[in-house]
Amino acid sequence: xxxxxxxxxxxxxxxxxxxxxxxxxxxxxxxxxxxxxxxxxxxxxxxxxxxxxxxxxxxxxxxxxxxxxxxxxxxxxxxxxxxxxxxxxxxxxxxxxxxxxxxxxxxxxxxxxxxxxxxxxxxxxxxxxxxxxxxxxxxxxxxxxxxxxxxxxxxxxxxxxxxxxxxxxxxxxxxxxxxxxxxxxxxxxxxxxxxxxxxxxxxxxxxxxxxxxxxxxxxxxxxxxxxxxxxxxxxxxxxxxxxxxxxxxx
Amino acid sequence: xxxxxxxxxxxxxxxxxxxxxxxxxxxxxxxxxxxxxxxxxxxxxxxxxxxxxxxxxxxxxxxxxxxxxxxxxxxxxxxxxxxxxxxxxxxxxxxxxxxxxxxxxxxxxxxxxxxxxxxxxxxxxxxxxxxxxxxxxxxxxxxxxxxxxxxxxxxxxxxxxxxxxxxxxxxxxxxxxxxxxxxxxxxxxxxxxxxxxxxxxxxxxxxxxxxxxxxxxxxxxxxxxxxxxxxxxxxxxxxxxxxxxxxxxxxxxxxxxxxxxxxxxxxxxxxxxxxxxxxxxxxxxxxxxxxxxxxxxxxxxxxxxxxxxxxxxxxxxxxxxxxxxxxxxxxxxxxxxxxxxxxxxxxxxxxxxxxxxxxxxxxxxxxxxxxxxxxxxxxxxxxxxxxxxxxxxxxxxxxxxxxxxxxxxxxxxxxxxxxxxxxxxxxxxxxxxxxxxxxxxxxxxxxxxxxxxxxxxxxxxxxxxxx
Ligand SMILES: Nc1ncnc2c1ncn2[C@@H]1O[C@H](COP(=O)(O)OP(=O)(O)O)[C@@H](O)[C@H]1O
Ligand SMILES: [Mg+2]
Numbered sequence: 001x002x003x004x005x006x007x008x009x010x011x012x013x014x015x016x017x018x019x020x021x022x023x024x025x026x027x028x029x030x031x032x033x034x035x036x037x038x039x040x041x042x043x044x045x046x047x048x049x050x051x052x053x054x055x056x057x058x059x060x061x062x063x064x065x066x067x068x069x070x071x072x073x074x075x076x077x078x079x080x081x082x083x084x085x086x087x088x089x090x091x092x093x094x095x096x097x098x099x100x101x102x103x104x105x106x107x108x109x110x111x112x113x114x115x116x117x118x119x120x121x122x123x124x125x126x127x128x129x130x131x132x133x134x135x136x137x138x139x140x141x142x143x144x145x146x147x148x149x150x151x152x153x154x155x156x157x158x159x160x161x162x163x164x165x166x167x168x169x170x171x172x173x174x175x176x177x178x179x180x181x182x183x184x185x186x187x188x189x190x191x192x193x194x195x196x197x198x199x200x201x202x203x204x205x206x207x208x209x210x211x212x213x214x215x216x217x218x219x220x221x222x223x224x225x226x227x228x229x230x231x232x233x234x235x236x237x238x239x240x241x242x243x244x245x246x247x248x249x250x
Numbered sequence: 251x252x253x254x255x256x257x258x259x260x261x262x263x264x265x266x267x268x269x270x271x272x273x274x275x276x277x278x279x280x281x282x283x284x285x286x287x288x289x290x291x292x293x294x295x296x297x298x299x300x301x302x303x304x305x306x307x308x309x310x311x312x313x314x315x316x317x318x319x320x321x322x323x324x325x326x327x328x329x330x331x332x333x334x335x336x337x338x339x340x341x342x343x344x345x346x347x348x349x350x351x352x353x354x355x356x357x358x359x360x361x362x363x364x365x366x367x368x369x370x371x372x373x374x375x376x377x378x379x380x381x382x383x384x385x386x387x388x389x390x391x392x393x394x395x396x397x398x399x400x401x402x403x404x405x406x407x408x409x410x411x412x413x414x415x416x417x418x419x420x421x422x423x424x425x426x427x428x429x430x431x432x433x434x435x436x437x438x439x440x441x442x443x444x445x446x447x448x449x450x451x452x453x454x455x456x457x458x459x460x461x462x463x464x465x466x467x468x469x470x471x472x473x474x475x476x477x478x479x480x481x482x483x484x485x486x487x488x489x490x491x492x493x494x495x496x497x498x499x500x501x502x503x504x505x506x507x508x509x510x511x512x513x514x515x516x517x518x519x520x521x522x523x524x525x526x527x528x529x530x531x532x533x534x535x536x537x538x539x540x541x542x543x544x545x546x547x548x549x550x551x552x553x554x555x556x557x558x559x560x561x562x563x564x565x566x567x568x569x570x571x572x573x574x575x576x577x578x579x580x581x582x583x584x585x586x587x588x589x590x591x592x593x594x595x596x597x598x599x600x601x602x603x604x605x606x607x608x609x610x611x612x613x614x615x616x617x618x619x620x621x622x623x624x625x626x627x628x629x630x631x632x633x634x635x636x637x638x639x640x641x642x643x644x645x646x647x648x649x650x651x652x653x654x655x656x657x658x659x660x661x662x663x664x665x666x667x668x669x670x671x672x673x674x675x676x677x678x679x680x681x682x683x684x685x686x687x688x689x690x691x692x693x694x695x696x697x698x699x700x701x702x703x704x705x706x707x708x709x710x711x712x713x714x715x716x717x
Contacts, residue, residue, distance in 0.1 A: 068610070070610055070710045071710070094614045098613075105607075105610075109604075109610075111604055111607065114255075114259065122252065122608075123612065125252035126611055130254065132251075
């Protein structure tokens with residue numbers, strides 16, 4: 001295995017997810033180019049909870065998408081458990097998205113045709129062939145129901161997303177992210193669309209999961225109150241990682 | 251697995267997509283109905299044509315025919331006797347028919363005069379099934395004029411009371427023979443009757459026992475007509491108006507004699523030999539073989555044709571008509587395919603964010619494509635299946651539907667006078683139905699390929715950002 005270039009001061013050897021020199025620019029046509037990331041280094045340890053903050057449009061979502069293999073960087077490398085993942089073939093990247101990462105989005109992105117329980121089952125539904133699905137269906141449904149229970153929605157399994165409140169939808173989305181047994185949760189402004197109270201409960205849920213299960217977690221936010229709950233804060237500014245801020249005492 | 255779940259849910263929640271396959275459904279139903287009716291017509295027509303015509307006909311190019319027909323018959327017997335069921339010598343020529351009305355007027359029609367030996371002709375084709383009396387009851391083909399018809403004629407009545415030695419006796423006897431000739435003729439039903447619209451019974455211009463006059467070409471150096479008269483003894487009703495309004499059957503020997511092509515006792519010329527082959531025999535092969543043998547006997551004189559070849563243009567016309575209709579109807583389904591394409595593209599746009607989520611959750615390109623392809627397949631199976639059921643139901647109840655339309659509009663959609671079909675004939679050919687349904691499914695699925703491809707190629711991040 002080729003050892004990655006490890007910037008000084010990073011605990012790269014035991015880094016869970018680790019990115020070096022990420023560059024990304026959006027192209028519109030041939031001439032117009034919008035540079036977003038200018039060479040971002042990022043690292044997170046197992047069980048760590050990191051908040052990415054920055055002004056709107058600073059490239060937080062872009063960075064998260066790169067880390068979660070939803071998009072490819074123009075330059076730079078990404079390592080998961082020391083293994084380079086950004087240049088894997090499509091099939092492998094699909095598989096990693098399904099098994100290694102769990103996404104939580106600002107606007108929940110639940111499937112409107114499916115019930116809450118079915119939404120939670122989605123990662124498994126994608127993973128399994130019909131044959132596998134039918135042979136494990138019972139167990140999987142029980143697990144999914146347990147996850148819904150864990151996020152406090154045990155009684156709403158049969159409801160469609162349109163029948164849930166914003167906070168409930170977001171908690172369903174978190175249950176969905178967890179039901180795939182991922183190694184890392186990637187949350188893009190999970191409280192962005194929620195009122196203060198629901199946002200608080202969603203953040204508490206994420207924080208608890210991080211504590212209880214040692215789940216590695218990257219949370220993008222521009223709300224400093226949210227960021228404060230993380231172990232570490234990373235600030236994006238002008239396409240660069242500006243500072244590693246220690247957690248402010250609450 | 252998610253493919254099938256989502257496909258199923260889309261099917262249950264998106265009625266607009268079901269609307270898009272209604273056009274396919276209607277197209278399939280129409281095609282099945284049209285094809286069944288056309289096949290029914292073609293089949294019934296073929297049946298009737300085949301019934302009227304013998305399987306294979308040997309004919310001479312010369313209308314005056316050939317005298318050595320018994321030799322030709324034995325050649326046929328020698329060449330393929332084991333394949334042949336029966337043969338019938340026939341003399342066929344065009345002619346003029348005159349029918350005399352009670353009020354003294356006469357009706358003249360152009361006809362085909364066919365001299366046959368009834369017992370021979372009855373063995374070739376379904377000829378005997380088409381012979382009936384004025385009440386529509388089937389009768390045995392034959393030309394005997396019942397004796398009492400002559401005695402019941404005006405002259406016959408007088409003759410009864412006239413002693414044999416009376417000088418009038420011979421004159422009356424001759425007159426009775428003129429009023430009711432002792433030669434019978436079987437006249438095409440449509441020639442002998444007039445059908446008045448709205449009336450359920452047909453009026454006879456030439457009722458049984460009436461005298462008809464026939465003129466036809468005589469053999470000889472100069473073109474000349476011979477004239478003869480006959481008594482109507484029966485009617486020919488095959489259901490093909492072309493024949494029922496043209497054919498007049500007369501005794502072969504008499505026709506030969508009158509055309510100066512025979513002695514009236516058996517020796518004479520014929521211009522056709524009708525051949526009935528045994529069931530399952532390849533008639534084209536027999537025709538080819540006979541043509542070769544007869545050509546070597548007398549080159550450029552005989553023409554051997556199967557009944558299909560003789561009716562070639564008609565059968566071919568039906569086939570071409572059916573083909574063109576099918577092309578047009580398939581184009582309609584293709585148009586419906588574009589409707590599916592449009593609606594599917596809209597659904598893909600509507601589902602853009604969901605597609606982004608699926609990809610974020612690890613769905614592959616082919617998986618996303620699979621959702622929309624199986625969705626398209628499911629929809630087209632639903633549409634085409636419904637179309638098939640609808641089409642078959644319409645075919646099944648076609649005549650009831652026609653009756654309803656008739657009573658609603660007061661007109662006859664399907665006029666049985668033209669075809670003598672009491673109802674619209676239909677024939678459901680399973681392979682045709684299968685072809686239509688599979689073809690339509692193929693078109694509908696093809697129409698969903700492009701939207702599915704577009705969905706699968708969506709970039710996950712752009713799809714997620716899509717508002
Ligand atoms: N597809 C795109 N084409 C062009 N510019 C884009 C595209 N997506 C994002 N951007 C730009 O990239 C920048 C960073 O976007 P984003 O990562 O969403 O920022 P954040 O999440 O921090 O608000 C923004 O200026 C945005 O306008
Ligand atoms: Mg953002």
